[in-house]
Amino acid sequence: MKLKYILSAFVFVAFFSCKNDSEKKTNSNSTETKTVKNTHKGQASVELGEGEEPNVLQVAMTYKDKDGNKPFSTLVVAVQAAGVEDALVNTGPLTVFAPVNGAFDKLPEGTVETLLKPENKAKLGFILTNHVAPANYPIKQLKKEAKKGRKLYMASGKYLIVENKDGKMFVGGTEVLMSVKVSNGWIHVIGDVLVPEE
Amino acid sequence: MFRVIPVFSQDPEKGYGYSEETKPMLNTSHGFVPWGDSHHPDISQTEGTVDGRWVFINENNTPRIARISLKTFETEEIIEIPNSAGNHSSSFVTENSEYVVAGTRFSVPFPQRDMPIADMKGNFSGALSFLKIDPEHGHMNIEFQIKMPGFSYDLSHPGRGKSHGWFFFSTYNTEEANTLMEVNASQNDKDFIAAINWKKIEEYVKNGGGKMVPAKYAHNTWDDDTHTATSVMKKEVLVVEPKDVPGAIYFLPTAKSPHGCDVDPTGEYIIGNGKLAAAMTVHSFTKMLKAIEDKAFDGDAYGIPIIKFDAVNYGTLNQPGLGPLHTEFDTRGNGYTTFFISSEVVKWNIKDLKVIDRHPVYYSVGHLMIPGGNSRTPDDKYMVAMNKITKDRYLPTGPEVCQSAQLFDISGEKMELLLDFPTIGEPHYAAGISADVIKKNNPTKIYKLVDNKHPYGVKSEAETRVVRKGKEVHIYMSMIRSHFSPDNIEGVKVGDKVFFHVTNLEQDYDVPHGISMIGANTSELLIMPGRTTTFTWEPKEVGVWPFYCTDFCSALHQEMQGYVRVSPKGSNLPISFTLDGDIPGEEEE
Numbered sequence: 041m042k043l044k045y046i047l048s049a050f051v052f053v054a055f056f057s058c059k060n061d062s063e064k065k066t067n068s069n070s071t072e073t074k075t076v077k078n079t080h081k082g083q084a085s086v087e088l089g090e091g092e093e094p095n096v097l098q099v100a101m102t103y104k105d106k107d108g109n110k111p112f113s114t115l116v117v118a119v120q121a122a123g124v125e126d127a128l129v130n131t132g133p134l135t136v137f138a139p140v141n142g143a144f145d146k147l148p149e150g151t152v153e154t155l156l157k158p159e160n161k162a163k164l165g166f167i168l169t170n171h172v173a174p175a176n177y178p179i180k181q182l183k184k185e186a187k188k189g190r191k192l193y194m195a196s197g198k199y200l201i202v203e204n205k206d207g208k209m210f211v212g213g214t215e216v217l218m219s220v221k222v223s224n225g226w227i228h229v230i231g232d233v234l235v236p237e238e
Numbered sequence: 239m240f241r242v243i244p245v246f247s248q249d250p251e252k253g254y255g256y257s258e259e260t261k262p263m264l265n266t267s268h269g270f271v272p273w274g275d276s277h278h279p280d281i282s283q284t285e286g287t288v289d290g291r292w293v294f295i296n297e298n299n300t301p302r303i304a305r306i307s308l309k310t311f312e313t314e315e316i317i318e319i320p321n322s323a324g325n326h327s328s329s330f331v332t333e334n335s336e337y338v339v340a341g342t343r344f345s346v347p348f349p350q351r352d353m354p355i356a357d358m359k360g361n362f363s364g365a366l367s368f369l370k371i372d373p374e375h376g377h378m379n380i381e382f383q384i385k386m387p388g389f390s391y392d393l394s395h396p397g398r399g400k401s402h403g404w405f406f407f408s409t410y411n412t413e414e415a416n417t418l419m420e421v422n423a424s425q426n427d428k429d430f431i432a433a434i435n436w437k438k439i440e441e442y443v444k445n446g447g448g449k450m451v452p453a454k455y456a457h458n459t460w461d462d463d464t465h466t467a468t469s470v471m472k473k474e475v476l477v478v479e480p481k482d483v484p485g486a487i488y489f490l491p492t493a494k495s496p497h498g499c500d501v502d503p504t505g506e507y508i509i510g511n512g513k514l515a516a517a518m519t520v521h522s523f524t525k526m527l528k529a530i531e532d533k534a535f536d537g538d539a540y541g542i543p544i545i546k547f548d549a550v551n552y553g554t555l556n557q558p559g560l561g562p563l564h565t566e567f568d569t570r571g572n573g574y575t576t577f578f579i580s581s582e583v584v585k586w587n588i589k590d591l592k593v594i595d596r597h598p599v600y601y602s603v604g605h606l607m608i609p610g611g612n613s614r615t616p617d618d619k620y621m622v623a624m625n626k627i628t629k630d631r632y633l634p635t636g637p638e639v640c641q642s643a644q645l646f647d648i649s650g651e652k653m654e655l656l657l658d659f660p661t662i663g664e665p666h667y668a669a670g671i672s673a674d675v676i677k678k679n680n681p682t683k684i685y686k687l688v689d690n691k692h693p694y695g696v697k698s699e700a701e702t703r704v705v706r707k708g709k710e711v712h713i714y715m716s717m718i719r720s721h722f723s724p725d726n727i728e729g730v731k732v733g734d735k736v737f738f739h740v741t742n743l744e745q746d747y748d749v750p751h752g753i754s755m756i757g758a759n760t761s762e763l764l765i766m767p768g769r770t771t772t773f774t775w776e777p778k779e780v781g782v783w784p785f786y787c788t789d790f791c792s793a794l795h796q797e798m799q800g801y802v803r804v805s806p807k808g809s810n811l812p813i814s815f816t817l818d819g820d821i822p823g824e825e826e827e
Contacts, residue, residue, distance in 0.1 A: 091683060092747050131749060131792050133719035174793050176719055184818065223746040225719075 084125035093223040097128040122165040132224035133176035170196035246274020250761035258772040262469035286333040286614030290675040301325030320453035327394040345388035358416040362388030399505035403437035408499035430489035498564035511562040522552035566611040568618035609670030624665040685768030692770035694739030700823030717751040719792040725800030729813035752788030
């Protein structure tokens with residue numbers, strides 16, 4: 041038979057979703073005309089599956105310290121206000137220097153409130169992307185970067201200096217307090233906001 | 239298209255049949271066979287309902303049956319069928335997945351021997367093989383082969399419900415012609431459906447019946463712990479002669495050269511689609527049992543009783559269309575039959591033997607599929623027709639054009655065409671199941687590194703290394719977003735055989751990496767998170783040669799590459815390997 045090719049050895053298995061069918065029925069039984077909103081949802085809306093490790097954003101949103109506080113709640117609010125959630129969930133690899141809530145308190149009074157205003161969305165986004173390196177930098181690698189005098193290229197387009205001070209790692213002048221492995225890279229916790237120079 | 243699963247053919251995209259680990263999957267008694275001609279996937283069942291554990295599929299050319307896991311969506315097992323040729327009336331599963339069957343389309347000397355072709359009649363046999371399925375792991379074993387007369391066994395289906403324990407095979411070429419078959423195999427007005435009481439034969443075998451005879455066939459299994467396939471050549475098979483199990487096998491006369499042999503969800507009706515006949519034959523299981531009891535026979539063929547046509551026949555569907563091939567069913571008492579010559583699907587009521595609706599298809603339909611079609615409980619909202627010829631329908635693409643499939647809504651009185659799409663050839667047959675069942679089975683997302691028992695696997699970058707063993711160089715390599723370790727290797731020489739044993743260290747869902755090497759006479763590898771896979775490279779020229787990641791893995795995918803330095807044959811350069819200037823695992827803290 042002329043139709044037989046190597047590809048015919050691949051299995052054709054079809055799957056049918058029952059959900060579509062029930063939706064269809066609901067619609068046809070309903071007398072109301074419903075307008076379906078075409079709400080685009082980014083990759084940040086993908087839920088954590090059973091047995092999967094959480095990504096940068098999922099860890100930032102759910103992480104609790106020993107007192108039960110969420111140390112990254114201000115950061116998460118800022119990320120959402122800037123609309124950069126999707127940038128923290130993709131396959132990466134990403135290295136994120138995550139300022140704790142106290143870091144934002146160190147900024148001059150009113151800074152956070154101002155940045156959260158809609159008209160400052162771009163500026164806020166610029167500051168936040170200065171905390172994200174599109175690369176895989178566990179502590180071991182950061183030490184290597186310091187030793188070789190290599191700077192970190194951040195998603196803001198700016199560079200950060202890495203220093204090893206007696207085994208303690210400093211990035212952009214602030215100390216890395218703790219590191220967390222996440223599914224799409226690393227979170228290094230810091231105590232300062234890394235405001236880029238304009 | 240969600241996923242293409244290579245089974246009997248090499249697949250360079252995934253490295254299946256190219257990697258050292260998967261090559262044994264394609265081993266046969268004839269050696270390594272790189273391709274297959276698969277036909278009929280069928281999903282495993284529990285209590286007459288598809289359960290979504292495994293898909294079984296047959297290979298026609300080099301008779302084999304494969305089992306695919308619907309957890310990993312990979313081929314886990316392939317078993318060759320000895321004494322068979324043209325493994326076509328396969329691979330259908332009984333209602334509790336007790337057996338998957340494999341029937342012979344091209345009868346052959348059994349065992350094979352040097353003899354004149356013209357002496358075929360009475361000297362060839364057709365093996366019908368029953369493969370027992372281990373209920374926990376799905377492993378297959380040829381429990382017994384029935385040595386049937388030398389007809390062509392074309393398609394088959396199991397009994398279900400009341401007829402569970404029986405299996406039905408359509409036959410053609412009961413003439414036993416060996417040349418110009420299109421004429422000589424179409425002489426008899428009726429051929430047969432063979433009705434096999436497999437429970438009776440199983441009992442016979444359990445009590446020591448049958449005879450172990452020498453045979454040679456490969457049994458290939460995949461191990462998810464070592465990520466490696468093993469091929470074992472088996473040396474004997476249990477053969478059952480029909481005459482030794484009286485009352486287990488009967489022939490049901492069926493209109494001229496039947497193709498499809500389909501059993502309705504209740505198990506009462508056995509339908510033979512006589513591809514050359516003007517009528518479709520509907521047999522009754524209840525009448526068959528009565529006829530056997532009454533000995534309503536019309537002689538025998540090679541000692542197998544032929545039941546009188548009227549004693550087994552429920553009725554015929556006259557002039558339903560031209561060239562009936564296959565029938566599937568809904569739960570409302572209707573059959574849906576494909577007609578190749580008249581290019582249509584016909585819906586008809588089995589009890590009334592009346593046509594309800596007909597719908598043209600474009601063109602020349604082969605199989606059709608209703609999810610759970612081979613079960614007591616078809617999921618009868620949709621039907622897919624698979625068409626062989628598209629002629630004027632799509633873009634002309636040279637002498638051959640695409641084939642097509644068409645999706646119908648069959649929930650109402652009339653069949654309604656929902657979707658019509660071109661597809662790769664040939665869309666032979668399909669198996670369908672509700673997506674919810676697959677999701678509930680929780681398909682594999684990653685392979686856990688801690689469970690990786692591959693002898694050349696690594697658990698971390700610190701374990702990566704390069705080891706020379708004479709002319710063999712073994713690279714224990716890792717991959718993670720977005721680099722290989724090591725990525726600079728020196729000391730390889732022309733004439734070496736280099737093994738890249740590559741472990742994907744990712745433990746994140748949907749992050750495979752690939753690898754390929756310039757000058758390697760094999761395919762790329764596509765490696766799932768936590769898995770180790772091997773390819774070989776025999777460098778023939780000195781130089782510095784790059785390798786790279788072939789799967790768009792991450793933002794720095796383009797940077798994921800490395801180099802191997804190849805020195806002349808007599809070079810004294812020792813093996814060395816580094817990542818970022820250091821030996822992996824020996825970096826300064």
